[in-house]
Amino acid sequence: MSAALLLDRLTLDADQILTGDAINEDYSHDECVNVAAVMPAVVLTPRSAEEVSQILTLANELGVAVTCRGAGTGLSGAAIPDTDGILLSLERMAAVIEIDEANHVAVVQPGVTLGELDEALAPYGLVYPILPGEESASLGGNVATNAGGMRAVKYGVTRHQVLGMEAVLPTGEIIRSGGKYVKFTTGYDLGQLIIGSEGTLAVVTEVTLKVVPRLAHKATLLAPFATLAEVTEAVPTILHAGLVPLMLEYVDAMAMSATSESLGLDLGMPAEIKEGALAYLLVVLESSDDDRLQADLERAGSIVGEAGAMDIYVLPAAAGAQVLEAREKAFWVAKEHGANDIIDVVVPRASIPEYLDTVGGLAAEHEAWVAGAGHAGDGNVHLSVFQGDAEKCSALMTAILAAGMELGGTISAEHGIGLAKRDYVRALEDPAKLALMRRIKQAFDPNGILNPGKIF
Numbered sequence: 001m002s003a004a005l006l007l008d009r010l011t012l013d014a015d016q017i018l019t020g021d022a023i024n025e026d027y028s029h030d031e032c033v034n035v036a037a038v039m040p041a042v043v044l045t046p047r048s049a050e051e052v053s054q055i056l057t058l059a060n061e062l063g064v065a066v067t068c069r070g071a072g073t074g075l076s077g078a079a080i081p082d083t084d085g086i087l088l089s090l091e092r093m094a095a096v097i098e099i100d101e102a103n104h105v106a107v108v109q110p111g112v113t114l115g116e117l118d119e120a121l122a123p124y125g126l127v128y129p130i131l132p133g134e135e136s137a138s139l140g141g142n143v144a145t146n147a148g149g150m151r152a153v154k155y156g157v158t159r160h161q162v163l164g165m166e167a168v169l170p171t172g173e174i175i176r177s178g179g180k181y182v183k184f185t186t187g188y189d190l191g192q193l194i195i196g197s198e199g200t201l202a203v204v205t206e207v208t209l210k211v212v213p214r215l216a217h218k219a220t221l222l223a224p225f226a227t228l229a230e231v232t233e234a235v236p237t238i239l240h241a242g243l244v245p246l247m248l249e250y251v252d253a254m255a256m257s258a259t260s261e262s263l264g265l266d267l268g269m270p271a272e273i274k275e276g277a278l279a280y281l282l283v284v285l286e287s288s289d290d291d292r293l294q295a296d297l298e299r300a301g302s303i304v305g306e307a308g309a310m311d312i313y314v315l316p317a318a319a320g321a322q323v324l325e326a327r328e329k330a331f332w333v334a335k336e337h338g339a340n341d342i343i344d345v346v347v348p349r350a351s352i353p354e355y356l357d358t359v360g361g362l363a364a365e366h367e368a369w370v371a372g373a374g375h376a377g378d379g380n381v382h383l384s385v386f387q388g389d390a391e392k393c394s395a396l397m398t399a400i401l402a403a404g405m406e407l408g409g410t411i412s413a414e415h416g417i418g419l420a421k422r423d424y425v426r427a428l429e430d431p432a433k434l435a436l437m438r439r440i441k442q443a444f445d446p447n448g449i450l451n452p453g454k455i456f
């Protein structure tokens, strides 16, 4: 059923409804490297949960597909609309409703971006600690993808910071789940089910987030290693020492050199170290107290040294920020260089070297080039796959994802499935789990109008 049919029954203002040439091309895609853009029939920009409810009630009655969009920074094609459907953009629902210092929570509308929330929290000495690589991403999108990022080793992922939410069901009812408290055993936790559901179960219209004190002192340590195995061996020792790093990242030599070159980053590392290093460990520490930070830094340095680091660089604040920016921009560099696919597998962190060895072998076998970086502290491996032949690329992807699962990992740690990884999920995931997920989808969305075709 075409979305145009419900337009005259909506009570939205004219400027909340876009059709035809008025629809910007941006609404047709996210940042995924390999899913084709689709222009929606209609873009609607509601201002409230009640307007979302009205749209969904009518769409449900008429069987019109509805796809939510936050900021469109997703990496799996999950925000790509249906040709005949509605793109529901949450951009106008972008208010920070409340910063509650007594309860350490922020209540936000879904269109608020990570950057905007950070700005709003800074004057209160608070921070929302989850930092997926893209600050322009929206909190609604973060919730829908259960976004992770570099600070997961200390703060977990989005689901660990969401205390409650308001959401609109595909059938139009507005529900609330959780609130400004950490304990909750009143039946099923529906909010946690909606987190990570990629806009297939409900539209998130308000989120209550846990926030934490913004610690004043930070330091970044960069250590080149001759092997990746040494990098991952250092990780549990750092954690066992009770250092609680904010970030523990690895970057492989190819990704480091491509990113440094693209961003003009020069850390003054001697040529023999650059040539010999196969992997880099990045440790970011934070503290409310500078003396404690320096002591932690010294301890981390000696652990990293004992683990076999070729050298250790404690980076001045500006250089530390540059390296982290480079790490965050690794995706754009891969995209610019024409990556054919992106991998976001998570394995138990101690299995990263074994996994990457297997991946190296598979890449050679499939005549491909694979480079990457990842969250060494939590086992999340990000790889860019370069193999221009679609069939070979798909066979390689299947093998790489299956290898991660064999080690006890899973296909996506944080980017989600969307359209990009859907066929791999169908091929590799447990059919009993997929059948249960379909029954859950059916219970939330009996007519299948919300983001149809994604995940399954």
Ligand SMILES: Cc1cc2nc3c(=O)[nH]c(=O)nc-3n(C[C@H](O)[C@H](O)[C@H](O)COP(=O)(O)OP(=O)(O)OC[C@H]3O[C@@H](n4cnc5c(N)ncnc54)[C@H](O)[C@@H]3O)c2cc1C
Residues within 6 Å of the ligand: 030, 031, 067, 068, 069, 070, 071, 072, 073, 074, 075, 078, 079, 090, 110, 131, 132, 133, 134, 136, 137, 138, 139, 140, 141, 142, 143, 144, 145, 146, 147, 148, 149, 150, 198, 199, 200, 202, 203, 204, 205, 328, 329, 331, 332, 414, 415, 451
């Ligand atoms: C350079 C770069 C680096 C990145 N690094 C990371 C990273 O480190 N970790 C990480 O996890 N991700 C990362 N991402 C991916 C992306 O930023 C996240 O997936 C983010 O959560 C998407 O938010 P968004 O607002 O852009 O959502 P969109 O792309 O607009 O949408 C994503 C999904 O959320 C759904 N959705 C959006 N809003 C709502 C809502 N209100 N209710 C219900 N469903 C909704 C959409 O339908 C879609 O399924 C990165 C992306 C880029 C471009």
